[in-house]
Amino acid sequence: MNKEFISKSENSEDKKAVFKEFDAINQEMVAKAKEDMVKLVDVSVELDGRYILKDINLTVKRGEILVIIGSSGSGKSTLLKLIIGLLKPTSGQIWIDGKNITMIHEDDLNEIRLKMGMVFQYSALFDSMSIGDNVAFGLKEHTDLDESVIKEIVTEKLGLVDLKGIEDNMPNTLSGGMKKRVGLARAIAIDPQIVLYDEPTSGLDPINSKVIDELIVSTKKAIQATAVVVTHDIKSAFTISDRIAMLHEGSFVIMGTPEEVKKSENPVVKNFINGFVT
Ligand SMILES: Nc1ncnc2c1ncn2[C@@H]1O[C@H](COP(=O)(O)OP(=O)(O)OP(=O)(O)O)[C@@H](O)[C@H]1O
Ligand SMILES: [Mg+2]
Numbered sequence: 421m422n423k424e425f426i427s428k429s430e431n432s433e434d435k436k437a438v439f440k441e442f443d444a445i446n447q448e449m450v451a452k453a454k455e456d457m458v459k460l461v462d463v464s465v466e467l468d469g470r471y472i473l474k475d476i477n478l479t480v481k482r483g484e485i486l487v488i489i490g491s492s493g494s495g496k497s498t499l500l501k502l503i504i505g506l507l508k509p510t511s512g513q514i515w516i517d518g519k520n521i522t523m524i525h526e527d528d529l530n531e532i533r534l535k536m537g538m539v540f541q542y543s544a545l546f547d548s549m550s551i552g553d554n555v556a557f558g559l560k561e562h563t564d565l566d567e568s569v570i571k572e573i574v575t576e577k578l579g580l581v582d583l584k585g586i587e588d589n590m591p592n593t594l595s596g597g598m599k600k601r602v603g604l605a606r607a608i609a610i611d612p613q614i615v616l617y618d619e620p621t622s623g624l625d626p627i628n629s630k631v632i633d634e635l636i637v638s639t640k641k642a643i644q645a646t647a648v649v650v651t652h653d654i655k656s657a658f659t660i661s662d663r664i665a666m667l668h669e670g671s672f673v674i675m676g677t678p679e680e681v682k683k684s685e686n687p688v689v690k691n692f693i694n695g696f697v698t
Contacts, residue, residue: 455482456479456480456481456518457483457516457613457614458478458479458515459478459480459513459514459515460479460502460514461477461512461515462511462512463478463509463513463514464509464510464511465502465507465670466510471670472495472670473502473667474670474671475512475671476499476512480646482646483646484646485636485637485646485647485662485663486662487648487656487657487663488648488650489654489657489665490666490668494667494669495669496667497618499650500538503516503616503648504533505521505533517532517535534562535613535614536613536614537558537606537609537612537615538607538616538617538618539600539603539616539617540618541618543602545602545606546591547591550589551578551583551586551587551588551602552571554591554606555574555577555602555609556570556571556573556574556609557606558606558609558610559574562610563610574609575587577605580608580635580639580642583605596628597631600624600628601632604639608643608645612645614645614647615639615640615645615647616649616650617636618650619650620632620636620651621651621656629653629656633659649661658678661678662677663675663677664677666681666692668688668692673686673688673689674689681693
């Protein structure tokens with residue numbers, strides 16, 4: 421409120437009206453901030469004197485699936501590392517569920533990381549642990565839940581990825597596609613509000629890729645999570661996304677609905693999409 425506005429509101433009725441209006445604006449801001457699960461404001465990352473990401477602005481809404489596409493080296497994995505807090509930006513702000521993670525203490529960051537699950541490109545399971553222990557890992561590390569409750573959650577999450585009853589198997593007895601699904605079960609075991617996927621379908625056959633795509637969508641529905649999916653797989657991008665953003669040399673060249681991206685006249689976008697879609 422500026423001075424002029426306040427001085428005009430000398431009588432108490434006017435003041436009431438001003439406060440009411442102020443309160444409404446405030447509530448609208450809070451509601452908006454709650455809608456935004458992930459928000460990057462003017463984010464840049466400079467490494468060894470080179471910009472890996474430059475002036476990135478991005479908002480992912482609660483419950484949305486945002487797919488990031490772009491050629492190798494365009495900065496996709498770097499973007500995920502920023503969101504999960506493994507990397508600090510050189511400049512700009514990163515907001516997760518209304519908290520600025522570029523300004524907070526490491527202990528608080530761990531609390532925010534508990535809201536996030538990450539599915540790694542090569543599933544990154546612990547080879548010496550059973551599948552059940554792999555899926556239970558985050559729950560054992562970060563919660564005080566009883567062993568029996570943890571067991572129930574593990575069974576439920578393995579069920580979600582269509583792998584019921586393999587708790588006692590070791591990772592080396594599973595196919596690549598099954599390992600990826602276990603990786604997904606592990607990522608969602610703590611019921612994260614945000615799931616980050618780095619190339620979830622790379623190296624998988626078309627049938628397994630389709631299964632993973634369906635899982636990303638059904639997982640979103642099952643736990644109402646927000647998802648950021650990095651992929652080389654354009655077909656998958658168009659199938660699962662609410663919105664698509666394309667990175668090119670560290671900046672976004674387009675961000676929009678699948679239809680908007682398909683219609684883009686930007687040659688960089690057109691070449692990338694046409695080069696992949698057959
Ligand atoms: N720790 C680092 N130090 C210096 N440069 C880095 C570092 N990490 C990544 N880079 C560089 O940043 C750029 C973006 O890397 P990033 O891994 O984000 O790309 P990407 O889009 O995920 O590629 P890909 O599709 O191959 O996985 C690359 O040029 C890479 O060499
Ligand atoms: Mg990458």
